[in-house]
Amino acid sequence: MPDWKQKRKVVLGITGGISAYKTPEIVRALVKSGCDVEAVLTSDGEKFVSPMVLSTLAGKRVWRQSDFLSDDAGWKIPHITLADWADVVIVAPCTAETLSNMARGAGKELLCSLLLATGAPVVVFPAMNVNMLNHPATARNMEILKETGIIIADPETGSLACGYEGKGRLPSVEVILEEMWKTLCPSKKLEGKNVLVTAGPTWEFLDPVRFLSNPSTGKMGYAMARSAWYRGASVTFVHGPAAFSNLSGFDVKSVVSAEEMKRTVLALSEEMDYIVKAAAVGDFRAASFSDRKIKRANADAVTVDLVQNTDIAASLGERKRQGQTLIGFAAESHDLLANASEKMKRKNLDYIVANDITASGSGFGTDTNSVRLLSRDGSADEFSGTKEDVAERVWNRILEEDWLL
Structure with a gap:
């Protein structure tokens, strides 16, 4: 807290x-x-x-x-x-x-x-x-x-x-x-600002009953959204299939697939001052969708061809307008700082929040997190605690820097 x-x-x-x-x-x-x-x-x-x-x-x-x-x-x-x-x-x-x-x-x-x-x-x-x-x-x-x-x-x-x-x-x-x-809340530095936050997983369906996904619960994205709202922001919350007990105060957009999230986010991006890409968006989807349930029958194995989904953060980076701040998240299993830094540069992000998903008490499904916040100037800050605490400190750091620009 x-x-x-x-x-x-x-x-x-x-x-x-x-x-x-x-x-x-x-x-x-x-x-x-x-x-x-x-x-x-x-x-x-x-x-x-x-x-x-x-x-x-x-x-x-x-x-x-x-x-x-x-x-x-x-x-x-x-x-x-x-x-x-x-x-x-x-x-x-x-x-x-x-x-x-x-x-x-x-x-x-x-x-x-x-x-x-x-x-x-x-x-x-x-x-x-x-x-x-x-x-x-x-x-x-x-x-x-x-x-x-x-x-x-x-x-x-x-x-x-x-x-x-x-x-x-x-x-x-x-x-x-x-x-x-x-x-x-003592800080109102986001008053008059529009903030979009994505959270949760996406579901990429193979057939009517099966899908590819990940264990994201959306807790970190929710914490980022709520912390921005405390500071006076008008918050748009775009979330994949995850349960949230209280979304009061947010303009809520519920989506299922990565493609839906992409369309929703890009349609809203121009009017946003800050965009926080905290969702665990699926990188891949089935090359073709079966409109009938795939049966086991006598098959010992089933092969599924996958194709890449559009990289939403990179698309936002390509169209970023002057004065807009893009904040990405990187859930990594190895080479944390190197991978996060490369993503930030490639996707034209202003900041990236990196966490090691293999570390105890960090990543998917937990109430706590331990992250490194990297910025374009090469600085790196380390924050840990509850996801609410981490969100608070991430916003404090970003707004402290933006306030000086």
């Missing part, structure tokens, strides 16, 4: 909506991520979720409306002390009523007074009936809050507790945490 994610102080404001039932899982996830969590319930929020449950998961007391301006706890001035303590304030769920109070600067509730007093970034997750969300008053209140610098996360679309279908659902815990991390 990057240093800037560690030991963050989070105030979680919970208002009186049915989706408050999800908040214990939010607290659990925050604590698991190493955050110190203070939960603050509005008076209506207490009707939807147990303070005891939240307190147990957070490992500390939960602040309630009865603590505000009270003889027992009011002297602690919780709306000021919590406001000063927080690194970030999350309001999830946020009802139409609370949005209205926030927009008007009302301070009757402990949570709303805290929001008036804090200098920390505030991320709000509206959750309500679709008609309430679409009401002009709600839209106006959200615009007022955005103008003051408050971040309004987009509700999800789906089945609502009231029986309606539409926009207004509280996002998943994973999405809420990622929005928080994006807010807390």
Whole structure:
């Protein structure tokens, strides 16, 4: 986990909506991520979720409306002390009523007074009936809050507790945490930039049921994409057949074969400022596809003729425009630096991330990686750790160099 994610102080404001039932899982996830969590319930929020449950998961007391301006706890001035303590304030769920109070600067509730007093970034997750969300008053209140610098996360679309279908659902815990991390990320050097990242394997079918592929899970590419998104980039994520739990915030393009990936990437390449080729694209495909399953019958062996796929990274290098940065990946089993350096030059890349797939804890399917980042000026940096840590450090190095150009 990057240093800037560690030991963050989070105030979680919970208002009186049915989706408050999800908040214990939010607290659990925050604590698991190493955050110190203070939960603050509005008076209506207490009707939807147990303070005891939240307190147990957070490992500390939960602040309630009865603590505000009270003889027992009011002297602690919780709306000021919590406001000063927080690194970030999350309001999830946020009802139409609370949005209205926030927009008007009302301070009757402990949570709303805290929001008036804090200098920390505030991320709000509206959750309500679709008609309430679409009401002009709600839209106006959200615009007022955005103008003051408050971040309004987009509700999800789906089945609502009231029986309606539409926009207004509280996002998943994973999405809420990622929005928080994006807010807390100290670097915004990719704001206004378009970044394309490829990830995962490709499948090159021999017949309707068999294909050539590799063990790539796409974890390294995903880490590169998420790290760019934290930094403010508009991220297009082109991935082969791999499962990802949360692709929120990305423009996602799902492909299967190397040919599909090539067409997708080249069609988008001109508008991209950075292109990260982290996918493990198949170098070869069958010379001919059998539209029927190849049967064993009595054959002792089957011969398959293979032809080369187009080298996508080399094609990007040929058409690279001025100001565009190309970052390649090289998974090697031997002569790591020599092979990676040759690839970088031949494909006209600006950087290449090389890793030894035979090394323990490095390469396909692992959560960790150990890489060498080579740049055109001949420099080489070595990074190791989780794939998230490696992605963070690779971007830091690239952006540090680009910032000086």
